[in-house]
Amino acid sequence: MDDKEIVELLYNKDEKGVKAARDKFSGLISRICNGILRSAQDAEECANDTLLKLWEAIPPERPENLTGYICKVARRLTLNRLRYNTSAMRNSDLLTELDECLPDAYSVEEHAEQSELSDTINEWLRGLPEKQRRLFTLRYFYMTSVKEAAHDCKMSKTAATTALMRLRESLKKFLSERGMFYD
Amino acid sequence: MTEFNPIFEALDGLDENIAAEAVRPAKKKMKKPLKIAIIAVAATLALGMSAVAATSGSNPIIKINKRQISGDYEEYVNSEGYTVKTVAAVIPQSDMPTYRPIGKIRAEYVDGSFYFYDELGVKINDIAEDTAFYGTSSKDNKVLDSHAKGYESPDYLEGIMTVAADYSYVEYTEWVNLIKYAEYKSNTAKWNRLSLQEKIDFYNMELEAAGVNYYNDYGGISHPTTKEQLALNGIGHFSAGDNQITGPDGVFYDPFNAYSFENTPTEIFKLFGFDPLAVEEMSENKCRCFAMLYYDQELKEFTQGIYQYTLTDDETGAPIEFTAWHYADKRECHTDHFDFDYEYVTLDSGAEARLHRSVNGSYIAEFEKDGAAYAFTTDLDRGNVIRILNNLT
Numbered sequence: 001m002d003d004k005e006i007v008e009l010l011y012n013k014d015e016k017g018v019k020a021a022r023d024k025f026s027g028l029i030s031r032i033c034n035g036i037l038r039s040a041q042d043a044e045e046c047a048n049d050t051l052l053k054l055w056e057a058i059p060p061e062r063p064e065n066l067t068g069y070i071c072k073v074a075r076r077l078t079l080n081r082l083r084y085n086t087s088a089m090r091n092s093d094l095l096t097e098l099d100e101c102l103p104d105a106y107s108v109e110e111h112a113e114q115s116e117l118s119d120t121i122n123e124w125l126r127g128l129p130e131k132q133r134r135l136f137t138l139r140y141f142y143m144t145s146v147k148e149a150a151h152d153c154k155m156s157k158t159a160a161t162t163a164l165m166r167l168r169e170s171l172k173k174f175l176s177e178r179g180m181f182y183d
Numbered sequence: 184m185t186e187f188n189p190i191f192e193a194l195d196g197l198d199e200n201i202a203a204e205a206v207r208p209a210k211k212k213m214k215k216p217l218k219i220a221i222i223a224v225a226a227t228l229a230l231g232m233s234a235v236a237a238t239s240g241s242n243p244i245i246k247i248n249k250r251q252i253s254g255d256y257e258e259y260v261n262s263e264g265y266t267v268k269t270v271a272a273v274i275p276q277s278d279m280p281t282y283r284p285i286g287k288i289r290a291e292y293v294d295g296s297f298y299f300y301d302e303l304g305v306k307i308n309d310i311a312e313d314t315a316f317y318g319t320s321s322k323d324n325k326v327l328d329s330h331a332k333g334y335e336s337p338d339y340l341e342g343i344m345t346v347a348a349d350y351s352y353v354e355y356t357e358w359v360n361l362i363k364y365a366e367y368k369s370n371t372a373k374w375n376r377l378s379l380q381e382k383i384d385f386y387n388m389e390l391e392a393a394g395v396n397y398y399n400d401y402g403g404i405s406h407p408t409t410k411e412q413l414a415l416n417g418i419g420h421f422s423a424g425d426n427q428i429t430g431p432d433g434v435f436y437d438p439f440n441a442y443s444f445e446n447t448p449t450e451i452f453k454l455f456g457f458d459p460l461a462v463e464e465m466s467e468n469k470c471r472c473f474a475m476l477y478y479d480q481e482l483k484e485f486t487q488g489i490y491q492y493t494l495t496d497d498e499t500g501a502p503i504e505f506t507a508w509h510y511a512d513k514r515e516c517h518t519d520h521f522d523f524d525y526e527y528v529t530l531d532s533g534a535e536a537r538l539h540r541s542v543n544g545s546y547i548a549e550f551e552k553d554g555a556a557y558a559f560t561t562d563l564d565r566g567n568v569i570r571i572l573n574n575l576t
Contacts, residue, residue, distance in 0.1 A: 028206060031206070064199075065199040065203050067199075067202075067203035068198070068199025068200055068202040068204075069199050071199075071202040071203060071206060072195070072199060075202075076195055114192060114195075114196070115196060117189060117190070117193040117196075118194070118195070118196025118197070119196070121196075121197070122196070122201065125197075125201050126198070133205070134204060134205045137197070137202065138205050138206075140191060141194045141197050141202060171190070
């Protein structure tokens, strides 16, 4: 069943839509949840919550890209769980990497609303070659390890690490040019 | 509640298309082979041998431990259009414990990458880190140095993949790996001479080349890609727990166990414009199957799995080969093989062939015999074969 059909079923509150979504996306959702939480039990709960959220959100929402929509929902719910589970996340290597681009939330409040920042990041991402865009998204949106992201992008780990460093520098420059970050 | 980096938070508003793009397989563009003549090559191993292959005209000279070996080479154009030269090189068993002594190394230089195979077609993956490969392209007489190309991994395949990735040749490299594997397996006699360990090693290479290792690493599912795990679970039994692998689209696939291997026509790789992402095999009694999943670049999804079956004609005992295309719903296509049941189908010739099929998989199977193509579906009654297509190609 293609994504549009699933969306239509969900939009018409047909429970077959949930089943179809589960059949088609359960693996993807699990991948996201497990990638972030690393806890099978929590991940499973988040995966179930994702499908529930899908059911609740459609309608009124009618996503054009169901895969992307589900990914975002899964990530959002999983991060909420992560926030709940731990207070040490801020010190993780992954997130401190991004501190190079923008040090803290306070800076954002000074210069931009989060939505504006999202738009800017999207703009920056769209301007990247696909491979680099995938690498950045896998690493910082899906929180996959560098090794996994590199493999997915058909790069060596070393090349991916270097590319990510350059991407962060590029993002920092991009944000600086738009007044969202000052050294 | 923990505060995350604002960029991390802002990624919550990531464009859905970008989010979806990242979890789809990367576009795989098949590179057209460069018509570079193959150079003379020699390999060295960890014991300190140094090998230098220098070409002078068309006659390669190999040096191992300062001992020069020359001559005794063959040259031919392989199925991909490359000129291949095989050169003599003696590699002690002790240096390649998983392989028998190598009489010849077949070396190929393809688009910036080196490929080495022993005389049986097994890719050599134990080349030492300090190994250097030299040769001269007959195209432009340029001296090629593997080190200069960033070839640095002690693991041959990994090295190739690294080089390939760095030079954007990975797609073709993967493809070549799979092709070579298929070619090797096409010779059952050669394959059968391998030890179990050698088969496992070989299969590991293929899994790596196909990216199966990686895609199988999600959802809390372990993937027995180590030799020990494979040995424990059987060759090709990718996952330990529930016998599943996860495709790059997040969909679970149920691969088959494979305890032996069967003919695998190379042509199957070339039939379609799709890229093979995973190769699976199974074998059970008289029915043997070689399967691949195909990813459609345009549709951006797996569209079909191609299964090369070998059945046995119960009347004559002769093998009957056909290819089955498993469409659309991969979950159905790859149902647990333990649920498979045998079904007999009657060919137009009157011969009865045993079909290995899924009891709950609704696939279309097609086969070709005597120049005619046939198709049948599993929802037909036993013995029924409907002639749907006359020319599948």
